[in-house]
Structure formats: structure tokens, C-alpha cells
Amino acid sequence: xxxxxxxxxxxxxxxxxxxxxxxxxxxxxxxxxxxxxxxxxxxxxxxxxxxxxxxxxxxxxxxxxxxxxxxxxxxxxxx
Amino acid sequence: xxxxxxxxxxxxxxxxxxxxxxxxxxxxxxxxxxxxxxxxxxxxxxxxxxxxxxxxxxxxxxxxxxxxxxxxxxxxxxxxxxxxxxxxxxxxxxxxxxxxxxxxxxxxxxxxxxxxxxxxxxxxxxxxxxxxxxxxxxxxxxxxxxxx
Numbered sequence: 001x002x003x004x005x006x007x008x009x010x011x012x013x014x015x016x017x018x019x020x021x022x023x024x025x026x027x028x029x030x031x032x033x034x035x036x037x038x039x040x041x042x043x044x045x046x047x048x049x050x051x052x053x054x055x056x057x058x059x060x061x062x063x064x065x066x067x068x069x070x071x072x073x074x075x076x077x078x079x
Numbered sequence: 080x081x082x083x084x085x086x087x088x089x090x091x092x093x094x095x096x097x098x099x100x101x102x103x104x105x106x107x108x109x110x111x112x113x114x115x116x117x118x119x120x121x122x123x124x125x126x127x128x129x130x131x132x133x134x135x136x137x138x139x140x141x142x143x144x145x146x147x148x149x150x151x152x153x154x155x156x157x158x159x160x161x162x163x164x165x166x167x168x169x170x171x172x173x174x175x176x177x178x179x180x181x182x183x184x185x186x187x188x189x190x191x192x193x194x195x196x197x198x199x200x201x202x203x204x205x206x207x208x209x210x211x212x213x214x215x216x217x218x219x220x221x222x223x224x225x226x227x
Contacts, residue, residue, distance in 0.1 A: 054214070057207045064204045070191040071201050075208060076106075077127055077177075077187070078161070078168055079099040 084226050085140050091220035092139030095212055096132040103127055118188045122175035126168050134164055139217060143226055153221065157213020161205045 065072055107124060110116045142156045149156075172178035172187070179186045184194035193201065221227040 054211060058211060061204055061207050061211070064200065068193070068197055068201070070187070070193050071197070071204065073123075073191055074187050074193065074201065075205065076099065076103060077123060077172070078164055078205060079096055079127065079131060079212075 084143060087224040087226050088139045088143040088221070089136035091217055091224050091226070092136035093132040094135075094220055095216055096127065096135050100128060100132075116190075118190045119175070119177055120188065123172070123177045123188055125175060126171045130167070130171065131164070134160065134167075135217075139221070143221075152214070153218040153227075154210045154214030157217060158206045158210040160213075161202065161209050165202065165205070 065075070103124060107120045110118065111120050138157070138160050142151075142153060145151070146156075169178055173180075177188055179189070181192070184192050184196075185198070186192050218227065
């Protein structure tokens with residue numbers, strides 16, 4: 001690659017890449033959007049939310065109420 | 080919707096007890112007036128009507144205020160509430176003669192005997208019930224009202 005080729009590549013690159021503005025700050029604050037994306041990624045994925053455990057707890061609750069019906073008015077007292 | 084988040088948290092919290100209350104009133108009318116069963120349901124209604132909704136609303140406001148630094152899931156936050164409500168409710172019930180302590184167990188409403196051996200499992204069942212109610216109902220309402 002000779003000097004002419006280098007200059008040609010340099011010109012092509014300068015034409016392809018727009019010049020950076022004198023004020024490089026974005027128009028709006030991007031940090032809140034970044035925090036939202038981080039929250040989304042840190043949330044528990046659906047396959048780890050263990051809905052089967054909640055169903056098991058609900059079933060256990062129903063079994064307890066069936067075995068001890070006297071507890072039902074007590075539960076209602078606390079709701 | 081960023082205005083009055085504490086008010087929205089309170090309203091989301093009182094939603095469940097407010098739904099249960101008509102059911103209790105229906106039970107009261109049927110048992111006390113229709114069937115004329117001599118149990119002190121009137122005294123037993125005071126705690127669910129006057130105290131429980133406030134507890135739920137204030138507890139959800141506390142969740143809103145503390146979630147920033149505790150990061151506790153709402154189900155677990157709700158499951159803590161019986162630790163506070165159980166002694167308060169038992170104290171109120173004892174004072175109103177709704178709860179009596181016998182030799183083998185406690186007697187609720189002068190008609191529902193609960194052996195002492197069942198109190199611990201019953202308390203665990205209450206924790207489970209509160210966990211599910213708070214996780215699925217109050218948590219859903221918090222998301223709907225934009226405070227989750």
C-alpha cells in the first residue's frame with residue numbers, strides 16, 4: 001500500500017464517518033433508561049419464579065382448611 | 080402517574096379486606112339473624128372491620144417506603160404481617176370475649192375449638208395465605224396502580 005492508497009482510504013473514511021458535533025452530550029439523560037434496562041435484566045426469569053411452589057402452598061392451605069374447618073372463621077377473622 | 084403514591088399504596092392494601100368484609104357480613108346475617116345461633120359474632124366483627132383494613136393499607140405503604148433498600152419480595156413482606164397481627168387480634172379477641180383459653184385449646188367465637196397442637200400449624204397456614212394474597216393480589220394491584 002503506497003502513500004496515495006493511504007490518503008485515498010483516509011478520505012473515504014472521513015467521508016463515511018460523520019464528524020462529531022462540537023457538543024457531544026445527548027439531548028436527554030440516558031441513565032434512567034439504562035437503569036430500567038438493568039432492572040429488566042436483573043428480574044427473576046419466568047422459569048425461576050417457581051409457580052409450582054405457590055400451587056403447592058395453596059394446596060397445602062386447602063388441605064389444612066379441610067382437615068381443620070374450625071380454622072376457617074379464624075382465618076376470616078384475620079382478613 | 081407519580082402523584083400520591085402513598086395513597087395508592089394504602090388503597091391497594093385495603094382492597095382484599097374490603098372484599099372479604101361483605102362476605103363476613105353475609106355470614107353474620109345468616110348465622111346470627113337467620114339461624115339465630117348464639118355466638119358473639121358482633122364482637123368478632125370489630126377487628127376485621129376496624130383494624131385489619133388499616134393494617135393492610137399501612138403495611139403496603141411501608142412496603143412502598145422500604146422496598147428501595149430492603150428489596151424484599153412483596154409476598155415475603157406480606158407474610159411478615161401475621162407476626163404483628165396475630166398477637167393484636169388475639170388480644171382484641173380476648174378482650175371482647177371472642178377468644179377463650181381452655182385446658183386443651185382455645186375456643187373462638189364460643190363455638191370453634193382449636194387445640195393447642197394446631198395453633199402452630201395454623202399460624203404457618205396463615206403465613207402461607209398471607210404470602211399468596213400479597214404476592215398475587217396486592218402485588219397485582221400495586222403494578223396496576225403504578226407503584227410496584
